[in-house]
Amino acid sequence: MASRTPPIKNLADLKQVQRTLAETREREAAAAAAKAVAERKRAAEKDLFSRAIGATEPLRRKAVVPLAPEPPAPIPVQHQLDEQRVLRESLSDEFDVTTLLDVDDAMSFRRSGVGTDVTARLRKGDWSIQAQVDLHGLRSDEAREALGGFIRNAYKQGLRCVRVVHGKGLGSPGKQPVLKTKAQRWLIQKNEVIAFVQAKPAEGGAGALVVLLAPARR
Template identity: 40%
Template sequence: MADERDDDDAALFRSAVGPVRPLPDNAPPPAAPKPKPRARMAERDEEQARDDFRHALDVSLAGSGELEAGDALSYRREELPLPTFRRLRRGEISAQEELDLHGSDVREAEALLRAFLRDAREHGLGCVRIIHGKGRGGADYVDSRGLPVLKNLVDRLLRQRSDILAFHSAPPTQGGTGAVLVLLAPPLRRR
């Protein structure tokens, strides 16, 4: 009796629903996106340029402009007005952030300096101070010619950057020739 009832219920259901058609097969899930292409040649060129730059610190070149411990760092792009540079040189523009490279080796100092400048730029800072020391702290801070390694690294790296308007060794009250005040270009505004 139960079988007749189930058959009647099934027949009743089919008549109420009407004709049916099978559902289409499920579409396959989307494939994982392909990785973005990388500029491997540019990455290799960048790494090679960094290595060349690092090794250039120890290469002895006559008249290369290497700085001694007491020499002042100084650089100004032409578009920066001279009165603004004079204010920087006198220490009248206050540093908004500071990086101390004491105790860092050359590779670490370079990485710290690049990250610090990138962060300062991203946060819209106008002036920063970098303490590099005078190179009188021992053999770790001078090269084979007795020149201050970190000071020359900072000088070279700052001169290469397009976002640096000017820099000058700090006045004696702010670190003297063991520190440098850096004036950054304002960030570009996106339209």
């Protein structure tokens, strides 16, 4: 509430009122000046910030495109076919070979339809040995897997004559050629094998077989 001006009784009172009004105006002018200074300072600081960061634009929202999930990797069909073929041709230790082997001075095998001249030529060395696998020191399951893989790869490469070294079994219990018998069984179950004979003494003798493979299909 504004204070009431005391009644003026004389010249002295008039001068006092004038001084009071002058002081009030000075205070109001000072307050207005201080407010103006503060406003200019705020404006200057805002302008300084704007100059420091440069021109600005509102952020634009990027368009979002829904992406389809990555397609599954292609199914290796050939690999599956190979695996199925391996399963179909899994080699059995129980396969009876006694009726399929030619019993002579060196036991041999020829598939049905293959003449005796083939095993005779194989024994003479008419086909050169192109690769061999050594099953020495392998457990039965390891030897079976190694032999199966070796025959498959040799056939795919177009090889015709290979050697399988199974050993004479001298280190087996009872000195029985266990691996030799199993190798014969496994080879007979491989469709790629058309004949085999015991190797010549210089090529391993009773500890190895010379195997003739069918021509690879092109």
